[in-house]
Amino acid sequence: MSMPGLYVHIPFCLRKCHYCDFVSYPNMENSIDEYIDALLTEAKLNDAFFSSRRIDTVFIGGGTPSLLSPSQIERLVCGLQSLPNFNPTEFTIESNPETITDTKLAAYANAGINRLSIGLQCHDNDILRAIGRGHTYQNFLTAYKLAANHFDNINVDTIFGLPNQTLESFRETLRQLIELSPTHISSYSLKLEQGTNLYSSFYGIDDETDREMYHTAIEMLSDTGYFHYETSNFSQQGFECKHNMKYWTGEEYLGLGVAAHSYYDGNTRTNNTDNLMQYIQMLSNGEKPTVNTITLSNADMLEDYIMLHLRLVEGIVFDDFYNKFNTSFQNEYADAITFAKDAGLITITDSSVHPTIKGFDLQNTLISEFMKKM
Amino acid sequence: MGSSRFRNFCIIAHIDHGKSTLADRMIEATNTVSQRDMHEQILDTMELEQERGITIKSQAVRMIYEYEGEEYTLNLIDTPGHVDFTYEVSRSMAACEGAILVVDASQGIEAQTLANVYLAMDNDLEIIPVINKIDLNSARPDEICQEIEDVLGLDTSEAPRISAKEGIGIEDVLQAVIKHLPPPKETEDDTLKALIFDSYYDNYKGAISYVRVVQGSVKQGDMISFMATNHQFEVTEVGVFLPSQLPVKSLSAGEVGYIAASIKNVSDTRVGDTITSAEHGATEPLPGYKDVTPMVFCGIYPADGADYEDLRDALAKLELNDASLIYEPESSIALGFGFRCGFLGLLHMEIIQERVEREYDLDLITTAPSVSYHVTTVKGEKLVVENPTNLPPVTSIDYMEEPIVETTIMTPDEYVGAVMDLCQEKRGTFKNMEYIEETRVLIHYIMPLNEIIYDFFDTLKSRTRGYASLDYDMKGYQKSNLVRLDILLNSDMCDALSIIVHEDRAYARGRSIAEKLKTAIPKQMFEIPIQAAIGGKIIARETVKAMRKDVLSKCYGGDITRKKKLLEKQKKGKKRMRQVGSVAVPSEAFMSVLKMD
Incomplete structure (x- = not known):
């Protein structure tokens, strides 16, 4: 039986961070209850999906899921638990230090959530303010310590390349985090997205410094027991994010909520409307909120496979590729492999x-080199 | 109606002095076009002409005007004004007896006006000066009249003072045409001679000749001969311009109109050629015919190599309508397959490029414009080189010659220093300078054409705040110390970037090209040295630093389509890049070297 992941999108925030271009709405807390109804309706409409599979991981992301009250969370998770074959081994919720309370944390744990992801970004309060975060480093520390009472598995998100962030400042963020010793650390290179506040006010740091920061993260975290397993992700042994790994290794996942994406049946990708009101409306009419359905060709699947696996430190494993596509990766991509090897982009092992x-x-x-054939 | 009541004339004016507006007003005043069909710049039918306010192709219109109880037929031939089209303009003038000289009442005479007035005088045209834009506050008609008298020696005592925009004085102009311009000369000989002043390709009627019948007459069914090619055709239709085509029974001496004869190829209807009867035709053509000689050359390549066939079709279609466009296939190591095209001048080149891009929806890469060089090898062979790549090795060249032109620059006197500096920088030889007004100067320089085609005009304009105007005239060839400047990208030569320059200018050009390429070529995985070289000698070097970061954004909530789109966009961008050895060069990079500093 397939063991897919379930993603649930919570598109509500207290305010928009200056770098964020995800689908999230500030000042719409009044719609949360309606939205939860819609999510649960959407889940029911996917009954066929659930009955033939066993949900292995759940990820409640956002937005700011920790904006939901304890009772709202309970209602949502209860609803999910009533789905057929719902017995996840990893159940994550994203949170913002600003909205974490002990009551909420207890409610998460009670509901069966066993992994908490906290958005810190950096330890420097001036920078946090400059990027529109509503919390200080001290708020984070308080939230983290509360969380550690309820969760054994905690991720902390960091960003490098922020305005006025120096290499030394970023190293300090990492040092502080390493001391707290969460099981998982994500470290993203800031990408300035069009339409965000930062896009118009910040040019971005130079590539050289950005890469120094990235290399520093790899070095410091590897030296302190964190495995670099994906471009931006590091974890202690056995604590890789199983849910995210499903995206990268081509396993099935179902997304519920505004702008959520799904992948199933080997060749189908769908996504929901990104308009909150339309989403709620469609579900109150009993309609699925899917606005795009793409059927992948074999070439698409090859491209996706390569694109996603080359994000992983493990890279492309020849046997796995052969099992999926019934052809030899080394033969199919001999030229690209030689090119990438000569350019110092990949290491080749026997497997x-x-x-x-x-x-x-x-x-x-690197990826483009392998997509050239298409 | 006898030809004594015909008046054939053209309008001479500098750009923006109001030529098209005056033509529009005359067409309106004579009710030639119904109000419903009237629009601005009615004679400029091409989108590009309308947009830029210029005339590229000649156009004619027949107007009927009643004066003192008699009906007159006025044929206005609208001609291009630009120096590139001097030959076309001269043939249009040869089809006329007179010209209206429109001068802006605040701007006065410009270099281009002057050139065209001299051309009109060479063609023995009677000239009526018209002072336009008298409604402007800055108008100074008395001074401008004085200037016209001083510089051109034309009597301005009866010059109509008008505002074409406001419709003031239009009747005066029409009456002056009748009173002051001579009717066509009566001819004894009635053997057909018709002068072609332009041609146009119609999908149904074939190539159509725009003609002035000088003697004899022509009608449907006649067999006619084109004297330059000696090709013969049967006339399917003759007509006049309203300005749309109106078929008529026949065209006789003194008349302006068109002749269609199911001609497949526009190169049979050459501007300046004479049409006569196939049997018992004239033995001597009308004077003044010249073969088209392109002055400026460049390589035109599709930005996407797969569009080569489409580019070929586009050029073939444009050629149907433009006998002065010349092209032949060529190939470049850097750019693949394309065409070497010859043009009358820079504006002509720009127009063709723009029309291909616009009307045929193709993205182009064009190489630096070149002129035609004469090369004499040590063995005594004479070569004509239009593409820098074809220049033989230095060791086998005895000497080279380059085309030179006489430039006439008109400028307010405060910019004389700036203009002379510029001409000097561009290897000009000062000839003379004359004041045409207290504060306006005419400067003559002998200059190499290859300096003019680079960025001369733009620089002239920017150094004189747009006040200077320029005209030039071919003066033949002169020996010169020329070298080929090559560009190497990561040690591989990029043939499409080679140019021929004067030895003294090579260093500066080399450095400027290298600098521009540095900003136009994106960072790649390795460091890219950009070198400018003459022969084996490196004269300038820049470096594109290696790319350090090229990473995808976060993969969020399983949304991989966004990243895929980004990658596909990158891939598409790559497709538009050209591979020069190990270096990917974007189309823009080839063009960036053409830009002025």
Whole structure:
């Protein structure tokens, strides 16, 4: 039986962070209850999906899921638990230090949530303010300590390349985090997205510094017991995010909520409307909120496979590729492999190719090399 | 109606002095076009002409005007004004007896006006000066009249002072045409001679000749001969311009109109050629015919190599309508397959490029414009080189010659220093300078054409705040120390970037090209040295630093479509890049070297 992931999107925030271009709405807390109804209706409409599968991981992301009250969370999770074959081994909720309370944390744990992800971004309060975060580093520490009473598995998100962030400041963020010793740390390179506040006010740091920060993260975290397993993700042994791994390794997942994406049946990708009101409306009419359904060709699946696996430190494992596509990766991509090897982008072993650090730095170039045939 | 009541004339004016507006007003005043069909710049039918306010192709219109109880037929031939089209303009003038010289009442005479007035005088045209834009506050008609008298020696005592925009004085102009311009000369000989002043390709009627019948007459069914090619055709239709085509029974001496004869190829209807009867035709053509000689050349390539066939079709279609466009296939190591095209001048080149891009929806890469060089090898062979790539090795060249032109620059006197500096920088030889007004100067320089086609005009304009105007005239060839400047990207030569320059200018050009390429070529996985070289000698070097970061954004909530789109966009961008050795070069990079500093 397939063991897919379930993603649930909570598109509500107290305020929009200056770098964020995800689908989230500030000042719409009044709609949360309606929205939960809609989510549960959407889940029911996918009954066929659930009855033939066993949900293995759940990820409640956002937005700011920790904006939901304890009772709202209980109602949502209860609803999910009534789905057929619902018995996840990993159940994550994202949170913002600003909205974490002990009561909420207890409610999460009670409801069966066993992994907490906290958005810290950096330890410097001036920078936090500059990027529109509503919390200080001290708020985070308080929230983290409360969380540690309820959860054994905690992720902390960080961002590098922020305005006025120096290499030394970023190192300090990492040092502080390492001391707290969460099971998982994500470290993203800031990407300035069009339409965000930062896009118009900040030019971005230079590539050299950005890469120094990235290399520093890899070095410091590897030295302190964190495995670099994906471009931006590090974990203690056995604590990789199983849910996210499903995206990267081509396993099935179902997304519920505004702008949520799904992948199933080997060749189908769908996504929901990104308009909150339309989403609620459609579900109150009993309609599925899917607005796009793409049927992947074999070539698409090859491209996706390569694109996603080259984000992983493990890279592309020849046997796995052969099992999926019934053809030899080494033969199919001999030229690209030679090119990438000569350019220092990958390392080749007997069983796999995997990106070097330079390969992570120049990931687009690396992937494009393997997409050229298409 | 005898030809004594015909008046054939053209309008001479500098750009923006109001030529098209005056033509519009005359067409309105004579009720030639119904109000419903009337629109601005009615004679400029091409989108590009309308947009830029310029005339590219000649156009004619027949107007009927009643004066003192008699009906007159006025044929206005609207001609291009630009120096690139001097030959076309001269043939249009040869089809007329007179010209209206429109001068802006605040701007006065410009270099281009002057050139065209001299051309009109060469063609023995009677000239009526018209002072336009008298409604403007800055108008100074008395001073401008004085200037016209001083500089051109034309009597301005009866010059109509008008505002074409406001419709003031239009009747005066029409009456002056009748009173002051001579009717066509009566001819004894009635053997057909018709002068072609332009041609146009119609999908149904074939190539159509725009003609002035000088002697004899022509009608449907006649067999006619084109004297330059000696090709013969049967006339299917003759007509006049309203300005749309109106078929008529026949065209006789003194008349302006068109002749259609199911001609497949526009190169049979050459501007300046004479049409006569196939049997018992004239033995001597009308004077003044010249073969088209392109002055400026460049390579035109599709930005996407897969569009080569489409580019070929586009050029073939444009050629149907433009006998002065010349092209032949060429290939470049950097750019693949494309065409070497010859043009009358820079404006002509720009127009063709723009029309291909616009009307045929193709993205182009064009190489730096070149002129035609004469090369004499040590063995005594004479070569004509229009593409820098074809220049033989230095060791086998005895000497080279380049085309030179006489430039006439008109400028307010405060910019004389700036203009002379510029001409000097561009290897000009000062000839003379004359004041045409207290504060306006005419400067003559002998200059190499290859300096003019680069960025001369733009620089001239920017250094004189747009006040200077320019005209030039071919003066033949002169020996010169020329070298080929090559560009190497990561040690591989990029043939499409080679140019021929004067030895003294090579260093500066080399450095400027290298600098521009540095900003136009994106960072790649390795460091890219950009070198400018003459022969084996490197004269300038820049470096594109290696790319350090090229990473996808976060993969969120399983949304992989966004990243895929980004990658596909990158991939598409890559497709539009050209591979020069190990270096991917975007189309823009080839163009960036053409831009002025």
